[in-house]
Amino acid sequence: MNKKIEKILEDDCKKNGWAKWKNDDELEETIRDYDTIYEEKIESYRWWDIYRYVIKVGGIYIGYIYAKTTGDMSPYEAGFEFDLSTVCEMLPVTKTITTYIKATEGENV
Secondary structure, eight states: OOHHHHHHHHHHHHHHTOOOOSSHHHHHHHHHHSOEEEEEEEEEOSSEEEEEEEEEETTEEEEEEEEEESSSSOHHHHTOOOOGGGOEEEOOOOOOOOOOOOOOTTOOO
């Protein structure tokens, strides 16, 4: 994780009255405590699906990779390890997506 993102997170923790993390596990928990504004599945495996999550902190979009398990275990219990190197600044991009719906006879769609 780069120093700019670390500083943004530190400043926001101070602003919210949160204690600064003491280790990587606490930093992971801090990042995951923010409300997710975007998520996208990027890979699937037997025990978990990999997602890119985006949060907004201090006006900056921050992304990271994390897993959702396909069973009853947590990602940690299933063997997934959070990688701090996946934490990065993100830029919003507007995309136009075309989807399709079933045409019903007699309706103008």
